[in-house]
Each structure stands twice: as structure tokens, then as C-alpha cells.
Amino acid sequence: xxxxxxxxxxxxxxxxxxxxxxxxxxxxxxxxxxxxxxxxxxxxxxxxxxxxxxxxxxxxxxxxxxxxxxxxxxxxxxxxxxxxxxxxxxxxxxxxxxxxxxxxxxxxxxxxxxxxxxxxxxxxxxxxxxxxxxxxxxxxxxxxxxxxxxxxxxxxxxxxxxxxxxxxxxxxxxxxxxxxxxxxxxxxxxxxxxxxxxxxxxxxxxxxxxxxxxxxxxxxxxxxxxxxxxxxx
Amino acid sequence: xxxxxxxxxxxxxxxxxxxxxxxxxxxxxxxxxxxxxxxxxxxxxxxxxxxxxxxxxxxxxxxxxxxxxxxxxxxxxxxxxxxxxxxxxxxxxxxxxxxxxxxxxxxxxxxxxxxxxxxxxxxxxxxxxxxxxxxxxxxxxxxxxxxxxxxxxxxxxxxxxxxxxxxxxxxxxxxxxxxxxxxxxxxxxxxxxxxxxxxxxxxxxxxxxxxxxxxxxxxxxxxxxxxxxxxxxxxxxxxxxxxxxxxxxxxxxxxxxxxxxxxxxxxxxxxxxxxxxxxxxxxxxxxxxxxxxxxxxxxxxxxxxxxxxxxxxxxxxxxxxxxxxxxxxxxxxxxxxxxxxxxxxxxxxxxxxxxxxxxxxxxxxxxxxxxxxxxxxxxxxxxxxxxxxxxxxxxxxxxxxxxxxxxxxxxxxxxxxxxxxxxxxxxxxxxxxxxxxxxxxxxxxxxxxxxxxxxxxxxxxxxxxxxxxxxxxxxxxxxxxxxxxxxxxxxxxxxxxxxxxxxxxxxxxxxxxxxxxxxxxxxxxxxxxxxxxxxxxxxxxxxxxxxxxxxxxxxxxxxxxxxxxxxxxxxxxxxxxxxxxxxxxxxxxxxxxxxxxxxxxxxxxxxxxxxxxxxxxxx
Numbered sequence: 028x029x030x031x032x033x034x035x036x037x038x039x040x041x042x043x044x045x046x047x048x049x050x051x052x053x054x055x056x057x058x059x060x061x062x063x064x065x066x067x068x069x070x071x072x073x074x075x076x077x078x079x080x081x082x083x084x085x086x087x088x089x090x091x092x093x094x095x096x097x098x099x100x101x102x103x104x105x106x107x108x109x110x111x112x113x114x115x116x117x118x119x120x121x122x123x124x125x126x127x128x129x130x131x132x133x134x135x136x137x138x139x140x141x142x143x144x145x146x147x148x149x150x151x152x153x154x155x156x157x158x159x160x161x162x163x164x165x166x167x168x169x170x171x172x173x174x175x176x177x178x179x180x181x182x183x184x185x186x187x188x189x190x191x192x193x194x195x196x197x198x199x200x201x202x203x204x205x206x207x208x209x210x211x212x213x214x215x216x217x218x219x220x221x222x223x224x225x226x227x228x229x230x231x232x233x234x235x236x237x238x239x240x241x242x243x244x245x246x247x248x249x250x251x252x253x254x255x256x257x258x259x260x
Numbered sequence: 261x262x263x264x265x266x267x268x269x270x271x272x273x274x275x276x277x278x279x280x281x282x283x284x285x286x287x288x289x290x291x292x293x294x295x296x297x298x299x300x301x302x303x304x305x306x307x308x309x310x311x312x313x314x315x316x317x318x319x320x321x322x323x324x325x326x327x328x329x330x331x332x333x334x335x336x337x338x339x340x341x342x343x344x345x346x347x348x349x350x351x352x353x354x355x356x357x358x359x360x361x362x363x364x365x366x367x368x369x370x371x372x373x374x375x376x377x378x379x380x381x382x383x384x385x386x387x388x389x390x391x392x393x394x395x396x397x398x399x400x401x402x403x404x405x406x407x408x409x410x411x412x413x414x415x416x417x418x419x420x421x422x423x424x425x426x427x428x429x430x431x432x433x434x435x436x437x438x439x440x441x442x443x444x445x446x447x448x449x450x451x452x453x454x455x456x457x458x459x460x461x462x463x464x465x466x467x468x469x470x471x472x473x474x475x476x477x478x479x480x481x482x483x484x485x486x487x488x489x490x491x492x493x494x495x496x497x498x499x500x501x502x503x504x505x506x507x508x509x510x511x512x513x514x515x516x517x518x519x520x521x522x523x524x525x526x527x528x529x530x531x532x533x534x535x536x537x538x539x540x541x542x543x544x545x546x547x548x549x550x551x552x553x554x555x556x557x558x559x560x561x562x563x564x565x566x567x568x569x570x571x572x573x574x575x576x577x578x579x580x581x582x583x584x585x586x587x588x589x590x591x592x593x594x595x596x597x598x599x600x601x602x603x604x605x606x607x608x609x610x611x612x613x614x615x616x617x618x619x620x621x622x623x624x625x626x627x628x629x630x631x632x633x634x635x636x637x638x639x640x641x642x643x644x645x646x647x648x649x650x651x652x653x654x655x656x657x658x659x660x661x662x663x664x665x666x667x668x669x670x671x672x673x674x675x676x677x678x679x680x681x682x683x684x685x686x687x688x689x690x691x692x693x694x695x696x697x698x699x700x701x702x703x704x705x706x707x708x709x710x711x712x713x714x715x716x717x718x719x720x721x722x723x724x725x726x727x728x729x730x731x732x733x734x735x736x737x738x739x740x741x742x743x744x745x746x747x748x749x750x751x752x753x754x755x756x757x758x759x760x761x762x763x764x765x766x767x768x769x770x771x772x773x774x775x776x777x778x779x780x781x782x783x784x785x786x787x788x789x790x791x792x793x794x795x796x797x798x799x800x801x802x803x804x805x806x807x808x809x810x811x812x813x814x815x816x817x818x819x820x821x822x823x824x825x826x827x828x829x830x831x832x833x834x835x836x837x838x839x840x841x842x843x844x845x846x847x848x849x850x851x852x853x854x855x856x857x858x859x860x861x862x863x864x865x866x867x868x869x870x871x872x873x874x875x876x877x878x879x
Binding site: 075077096097098101102107109113115116117118122123125126127128129173174177 | 431434435437438440441442444445446447448449450451452453
């Protein structure tokens, strides 16, 4: 589905990504793990074209998207859910969803507000509430729902559990499970290892902008030494 | 009583026209963050095009209802199309440039449109026909009131309603509102921003064009329409709150009525009433009536690099040029000496503005206030106290500095465009004091006979005096940039919160910097007054503030030597072009556009970049 090869990215003169390579198969949930500053968010942004990659390829179903503007990458089928959520504070829930709406994609069941309300029931009662007047958890659900309105083939989820109450994190994990069951591929960046292990198939560990290991999630959960080396603070 | 009612209706009619222009300005700003100085030019073009369509060509032959209203609509659409073209060819390239740089580009467009309109329509005023169906007047409370004005009163609320529907009931409008809040996120959701921006420029420009076209039955179409409306439209947008349509509507009503009644109540201060109200609103509500504090700046905007001294080689070359000039001065004629003394004054003026804009990170659209304060201080001392030039030159910086302390206390509390507009308001207040307090300042006639002392009366002596004082001023400004004070100033610019956290009192630092810069502008003004032998209210006018702004931006805000290069380039270009051709505005505008597009860091920035590049290649 998604194949990233040798991705490099810079912020000004600072070299952040040093050749990140990873792959996400169809219907697979891959977790991008690593400490703060390892380059997880930058990897997401570079894939999405929000930080223009200085080298490397980003192939979605074989088509190279590196160097294209973000809107073209989104139209090609990548859906991006930013870490900071970035809901449009003045727009209502329905209007936020409208901004994300794109035409249906062949072979996918198109997302509608109704289907999304089934996935995140608490959004339905808030339909006319401005995004700025919602709780963090509700905003997180709204950002995911908004991105799904674009009928993406693959979802880039940047730290969806960050700053959320444990009960909301649980509900988020359920929703991701549902999406996975629908056949959606997901690249998920996470600090919360418990959350990642609950939803992930494979793990890709980053350190200082370089991929160190890729392995099945279950294997990582068995290898305490590896976790201590790359993930513990 | 009846007269008051009619006056109130008059106010409502002007409010509608003002709202049309201001709504376009605020919509464009909301989405693109571009402060479109050329919006008044689009308004003027709307009026001229409507005149052409209505009185020439097929529509004029058609005549009657469609001849007039067709012409008005066609003019609005044509101006909208022009706005879209400008967005695609010019503005699209500078979205990532600093806010003020965009302003420079749109100001260049103002110059270009001025001369193009002059070429196409000539200098004489154009008069349009009466509007079909709306000729004559109706009787209101026993007084006659023109039908057309009644129609205009209705246009404002109708356009507001249509815009509300557009923004809340259509996908396009929802996308625009989303883009106003977070452009990058909108594009990450698959929306092509370029189309959105082009469309928003079409919409905004068409509204300005419609506003201009609707003036046709009311007033003559002239080449001065652009500047007259743009300043008021800015005032309306700022009072209402940037990006807020209902705010713009409220503010337009306020300003419209203020104009209508100001004439009756305060005939002496009509010119300044609008700016007084803006100042009061901004002091009480720093983001306008219905505006909101701007969110975090869009991602990708980095704090500018530290100003760097010129590379050694270039600095030596500049010093050499200055020394050569000083040695050659005795052999120059009067004219070049006058010109060079003016250049020295402009350099100090630009450098003083640069101090608050570059290191200070504040924008000022009203720096001429302090230039003028210095000039008037020197002239008034001479006229009323018979103080010699030396006393004037010594006291002018203090006088201007005091004015800077007073105005700055209000201005430096705000940020961005709001702060800039408040500086403009204060400058206009100062200007109208000079203009309307005839007993003291001589009003429009100014103060004449402001000549230097005997020893400095020769052109050569005055040139050396100018270079000495301006050189000293520039060096003192430069010293402050690299002193701990300047470091603190830059710290609070780059990160206000972090600066506060390490004990820097941001307000105090900005306030003092503002006054310090004002003092040097005052010195420049006093020198200019003695050089010309007179002072006039134009010394404090908007054009002079804009001159300083252009010099700083042309030179490059984030370089220490930028204002020097910018002042020489701008003053020199203006002088040369004005001598060469009638169409100097057109050429100057095109040159500025070229500079903006090809040297986005200003002249000094480009020079330093070129120098670094050469050194890297050699290494």
C-alpha cells in the first residue's frame, strides 16, 4: 500500500530525517515508535508533503508522491490526522466534516456524517457545536472523522492518544480497531506503548530520524531490552 | 430635527459604499493574510470602468436600464477578474514573504494602477449619468432626499446578507472560513489552496469594483479616489476587527455617521475625527469591535535571522565610497549637494524606522509623525522664540522623542496590523493638528524662513553638517541594536513569553525603543526643515510615512545596512524617474514589484546572500 524509501527532511538547516524507510501493507496498522524528537511527527509531515522531503520516495500503490503539494497527496488517498488536532474552531462539527469531504473512491464504501456518527457516537449530539467549544477527546474524534470524509486509502494518525483521558483512549483504540476491520491501512505514531500494542500489527522504531528496527508488535512486546534501549525515558 | 434625520440617512448611504470596499478587504485579509493596499485602486478602477461601459460602446448604445446597470455589473466583474489575475501573477509568489513585504508589493500595484488609469482615462474628472429608475428624490419628513442614496442604504445590508449566506451555506464559503483559520490543514485535507485564493481575490476585488461603480451617479470619478477610500477602508476594517464581516459593517456605519455628523458638531476637527475614534477603539479593544486575538502564526513562519553586520569587504567598499564622496563634495555643484544632503536625511529617517521594525518587530505606518514633530519643533522654536538652528537641532530629537513616548505608550501595546494602524491614526492626528491649528503652525501655508545659522548656510557646509549628524544618528541606532538593550528588544520580538519569563519587560523595552527611534526621526525632520527653509503639514502626511516604509522594506528589514541602501535606492529612483518620465509612478511600481519578486530579502539581504554564496563557492 504505502512504501517510503530513504526519506530525508530538513527544518531550515537542521537535518531531521536521515533516510526513513518503512512500508504499510493493505489493511495493516503499523506503529511508528520512538522517544520525543525521534522524528515521528516529521516523518508523517514529510510523507504528507507538509515538510517537503529533500530526498526519498513516498509510493502509494506504486505511485510516487514525494515532492507533490499536500492537497495532491491527500487526493491521491493519504489521510492525515495531525497531532495538534487542528479542528477549525469557528466551524461546527458538520462544517468541519464538510471541509474534509472528497468524492467517493472506487472500491471503498464512502464515508458520510451518518457513518461517522456511528463510529464516534458522541459527535452526533454535537453536530452544531463549534469545534473550539469541544473537549480534547471530542476534538480528536472530530479530526479523525474529518480526515475520513476524504475517503483515504491510508490513514496517517499522529499520536491520537496524546493528552486524552484513559477512558477516551480506550474508545479511540476501539474505533481504530473498527477502521482496521473495514480494511483501512493505518500508519500510527505513538508514545503510549500500551495503546500501540493494542492496535498495532507491526512496529517501526525511530531514533534521531533514522529507522532502527521493524518487527511484529508482539515481538517488540516480548523484547524488554529493545524497548528499554529505544523507548523508555 | 428633520435636517438631522436627512444627515443620518446621508451617513447610512456613505456607510454602504464604505462597507462594500471594506468587506472585500477583510475577506481577502481573512483568507490570504495579505493587507491589500491596492484595494482602493480596484475601487477606483471599478468607477472608471463603469464610466467607460456606461458611456461608451455597446452598453451605452443600448442605454436605459440595462445600459446603466449592465455597465455597473460588468465593471464589478471585470475588476474581480483583474483581482484574480493579480493574485495569480504577483501575490501568489509572496504568500510566504513577511506581512510587510506583501504590503510593499500591493503598494507597488497602487503606483502602477495610478499611472495606467492616467494613461487610459486622462487627468480630467469623469461624470456619470443618473441611475435609471432611481432619478430624482423622495420626500422624507418634509425634506427631499435622493432616491439613489436610499438605494445605496439598502445595498450594504443586502451585500452583508448575501456574504453571510455565501460563508455559511455553501461549500466554498465553509472552505474559505476554514482557510481563514488554518490554511495548511485545509490543504492537507485535499483542497487546492491556489484555487481558493484566486477565488477569494476575485470576490474581494469584485466587491471593491462594485463599490466604485456604484459611486458613478454620486460623484465625479477622479485619480484621487484610490487613496481617499483605502485609508478609510483600512480604518473600517481595523475598527471592526480584521477578518470580521459584521464588524466591518458596524464600523462602516460608525464611520459613515461620524462623517455625516462630525461636520455639524466638530467642524474644526473633522479631518481627524475618524482617526480619533479608531485610536479610542483600538486602545479599548485591541482587536477591533468584533475581532478576535489572532491565533498562532501559520506554521512555516520562522523568526527572522539576527541582523548581521555587513561582510568586511562590502563594509570597506561602503566606507571608501563615503570617504570619496566627502572628499569630492567641494567640487560638486549646488544641486548634487542638496540632493546628497536629502539622501543623508532620508537615510537617518529610514534607519530610525528600521530600528522599530527590524529589531523591534513592530510595524509603523505613521513614522512621519516624528519626522514632522522634529521639523515643527525646530521651526516653532525659531519662529516664536527666535532660537537659532543649533538649539533647534538639539531640541528637535527631544521633542520628537516626547511625542514618541506619548504615542508609543498606546501603540506598542498592540501587535501586527493593529499596531501599524494605530501609529497611522496618531500620525493623522498629528498631521491634522499641524493642518488645522493655523494660529500656531500656519496651517497649510506652513512656516517659512526656517534657515540655518549663518555658518551653515552654504550648500557645502550644510551637506557636511547633514552627513555628520545623520552619520552620528545611524551609528547611535546601530549601537543600540547590538547593545544589551537591542538584544532584549530582539528577544521580546522573537518570543514575548520567553522574554518575559527571563525578566524582560517587553512593554517597557518596546516603548523606549519606539521613543528612541522617534527621536532620531525628529533629528532627520529638523535637518530637512533647515535644508528646505520651511515646514509644511505634508512632512507628517501618509505619503511620507509610506516613503520611509518603502525604504526600509526595499533595503531589507533584517539587515542593519538595509535602510541605508533602501533610502538611497528609493530616493534616487524616485528622483531619477521623475526627471526622466511623466510615468515615474508606473516605472517605480514595476521596479518595486521586480525587487519584491526577485529579492524577497531586500537589497541588503540579497547583497549579503550573494556575498556568502561567492565565499562558499571559493571555499
